Amino acid sequence: MNFAKAFFRTAALLLILGCFLPPITAASAAITIALPDLLGKDKDEAIRLLDQLGLRHQLGVKNTCEKENTISQQQPVPGTVLPVGSVILLWVNRDSGALVPDLVGKNLEQAKEALASIGLEADPQETLREIGDLGCPGLQHLDLGFQPQTIVRINPPAGTAICRPAKIQVYRVHVYNVGSGRNSNGFCP
CATH class of the missing domain: 3.30.10.20 (Trypsin Inhibitor V; Chain A)
Incomplete structure (x- = not known):
């Protein structure tokens, strides 16, 4: 009988404790x-x-x-x-990606603004264009297809997906004349 009492007391105690655990x-x-x-x-x-x-x-x-x-x-x-x-x-x-915009034909300030608006930065480069011995007076009327200091190429090319931040190389035209002609001021451009 003691065993049964002890068993039921233990079971009751575990049941009561189970409610609080x-x-x-x-x-x-x-x-x-x-x-x-x-x-x-x-x-x-x-x-x-x-x-x-x-x-x-x-x-x-x-x-x-x-x-x-x-x-x-x-x-x-x-x-x-x-x-x-x-x-x-x-x-x-x-x-953080962006598409490189088409900057060809823009000047450097326009290129910088366009790149900054999408979180990119311009890395200016110069590309020399030799125009030959044309003489200075004729240079004023020569259609080179671009203006000096104009962006003529970018790297990476327009439309390329690129991670920001990044620098885009923008190549500006720097025109020089290898001729000996002089203008009225005595200088060639």
């Missing part, structure tokens, strides 16, 4: 899971997957030229075994 969860039971590879996945898809696995997350932003709102980095690394309920750090791509 926190419930057993996956995290408290030390269930572990291997972290999947989330790199390149859409941010919302990655978060849903972590939620399904019982993992929490914190987000950070990383400027890249990769597809916007995709995961570019995660910590811990894929394959790490950790307890359910662990926090995973995710870095989400923010598009």
Whole structure:
């Protein structure tokens, strides 16, 4: 009879204590899971997957030229075994790309303004154009197809996708005359 009394008292005590103890969860039971590879996945898809696995997350932003709102980095690394309920750090791509505009025919100030408006910078270069022995008076009427100091080429070319920040080489025309002709001031341009 003592055994039965002791058994029922112990069972009653465990039942009463059970009401005040926190419930057993996956995290408290030390269930572990291997972290999947989330790199390149859409941010919302990655978060849903972590939620399904019982993992929490914190987000950070990383400027890249990769597809916007995709995961570019995660910590811990894929394959790490950790307890359910662990926090995973995710870095989400923010598009930092731009298309190089067509700057040919613009002057340097116009090119600088156009590039600055999309977060790029001009890196001025000069390209020399020799116009030959034309004599100075004839130079005033020569149609070169461009004006001196005009952008004639850019690198990378217009339409190229490029990561910001970046410098775009803009080649300006610098005209010089190898002739011996002189204008009324005694100088060639």
